[in-house]
Amino acid sequence: MxxxxxxxxxxxxxxxxxxxxxxxxxGSPGExxxxxxxxxxxxxxxxxxxxxTYAEYLNGVIADFEEANPGTSVELVDQPGDGYSxxxxxxxSTNTLPDVVNLPPDFALPLAQQDMLYDVSQSTDMESTYxxxxxxxFRFDGVEGVYGYPWYLGTDVNYWNAEQLDACGLxxxxxxxxxDELFEQASTMAQACPESYLISxxxxxxxxxxxxxxxxxxxxxxxxxxxxxxxxxxxxxxxAYANGEMxxxxxxxxxxxxxxxxxxxxxxxxxGGATAIADFEExxxxxxxxxxxxxxxxxxxxxxxxVSVSASSENLATAIAFGEFVTDAENQNExxxxxxxxxxxxxxxxxxxxxxxDGTPSAKARVTGFESLQTAQVLTPYSVNGAMxxxxxxxxxxxxxxxISGQEALDKSVEKLNDLLARQ
Numbered sequence: 342m343x344x345x346x347x348x349x350x351x352x353x354x355x356x357x358x359x360x361x362x363x364x365x366x367x368g369s370p371g372e373x374x375x376x377x378x379x380x381x382x383x384x385x386x387x388x389x390x391x392x393x394t395y396a397e398y399l400n401g402v403i404a405d406f407e408e409a410n411p412g413t414s415v416e417l418v419d420q421p422g423d424g425y426s427x428x429x430x431x432x433x434s435t436n437t438l439p440d441v442v443n444l445p446p447d448f449a450l451p452l453a454q455q456d457m458l459y460d461v462s463q464s465t466d467m468e469s470t471y472x473x474x475x476x477x478x479f480r481f482d483g484v485e486g487v488y489g490y491p492w493y494l495g496t497d498v499n500y501w502n503a504e505q506l507d508a509c510g511l512x513x514x515x516x517x518x519x520x521d522e523l524f525e526q527a528s529t530m531a532q533a534c535p536e537s538y539l540i541s542x543x544x545x546x547x548x549x550x551x552x553x554x555x556x557x558x559x560x561x562x563x564x565x566x567x568x569x570x571x572x573x574x575x576x577x578x579x580x581a582y583a584n585g586e587m588x589x590x591x592x593x594x595x596x597x598x599x600x601x602x603x604x605x606x607x608x609x610x611x612x613g614g615a616t617a618i619a620d621f622e623e624x625x626x627x628x629x630x631x632x633x634x635x636x637x638x639x640x641x642x643x644x645x646x647x648v649s650v651s652a653s654s655e656n657l658a659t660a661i662a663f664g665e666f667v668t669d670a671e672n673q674n675e676x677x678x679x680x681x682x683x684x685x686x687x688x689x690x691x692x693x694x695x696x697x698x699d700g701t702p703s704a705k706a707r708v709t710g711f712e713s714l715q716t717a718q719v720l721t722p723y724s725v726n727g728a729m730x731x732x733x734x735x736x737x738x739x740x741x742x743x744x745i746s747g748q749e750a751l752d753k754s755v756e757k758l759n760d761l762l763a764r765q
Contacts, residue, residue: 482561
């Protein structure tokens with residue numbers, strides 16, 4: 342099952358897919374039926390690694406839809422997790438894309454660019470039905486419309502080692518809420534406890550978004566994040582690293598990552614999904630009752646799964662109706678309870694499961710995460726592919742090590758990334 346995902350892992354393959362679809366003789370989309378026609382006939386609904394675990398739920402939704410819409414039938418097709426993007430690409434290039442397809446936004450992007458997905462905003466009032474950020478995730482630069490119904494969502498919250506914070510001059514009941522506070526408290530911790538660390542990660546594109554810095558120009562054709570403000574963020578990490586406020590291994594190729602170090606009790610802060618607290622406590626029982634939870638710094642990240650509709654569906658009205666049905670509040674809320682995800686629908690806050698804290702860490706994390714969804718955003722543009730991210734990380738590492746300035750790192754990165762973007 343795919344719940345939380347960032348665009349970086351698959352943006353490269355998605356952009357390659359755009360080129361392949363454009364050059365494939367069999368890839369031109371067929372002409373779909375009337376989107377305002379009768380809701381009847383057979384459609385196929387493809388999910389991504391959701392069976393057999395959630396087969397009972399999915400079959401129940403299908404049965405309810407068919408009962409509410411006599412004359413319809415929905416065939417459930419589930420694809421394995423590995424190679425799903427390639428499978429969808431193959432289906433699209435051979436005009437065999439199912440009528441309704443489970444797609445995250447980065448998988449939907451190349452299909453939308455090739456007119457293979459239906460603009461669901463033509464048939465559905467998206468803004469009044471779903472959280473704004475989840476709708477925006479299916480809007481793409483250079484393509485008018487919305488190309489997916491938001492389905493289930495994820496976000497990150499902050500986890501803090503309360504014992505370490507309190508022992509090192511900080512207050513675990515008032516952990517950092519902003520990047521500025523993070524650096525201030527990291528300095529306090531380093532002075533009080535030289536062997537303890539609050540910050541154990543390096544910045545990336547998402548960190549610039551957190552500070553309100555534009556990553557791309559308005560039409561998405563050029564990277565523009567090499568601003569003095571962004572350079573100051575990189576330089577601030579470099580200063581923290583030089584002052585011993587970050588683990589010396591953070592720039593090593595074999596660095597374990599802050600989540601694992603947090604679990605081992607070696608660093609005092611990490612981020613994770615709302616269910617991560619159970620893993621922390623299971624893998625290190627000493628953390629039980631010792632983890633403070635707070636919203637992500639500045640802006641909460643948004644991870645989106647959705648269902649898109651094939652523009653060439655022979656029963657387009659039925660596909661649209663099913664996409665709306667499987668993502669309505671009642672069905673989303675039920676699935677969120679089962680799968681430990683968040684619904685994307687307005688009105689889901691009427692369910693106390695997402696809004697009431699019963700005093701347990703898991704409930705605190707869930708309520709904190711759900712509240713964050715109201716303003717959560719996709720922090721990294723889908724045009725940032727793996728090669729771009731790797732180059733940027735290399736330059737930022739050089740700057741944090743002190744070999745170059747933050748401005749030099751970002752100037753080189755923007756030049757390189759714009760060259761890569763122009764080749765796409």
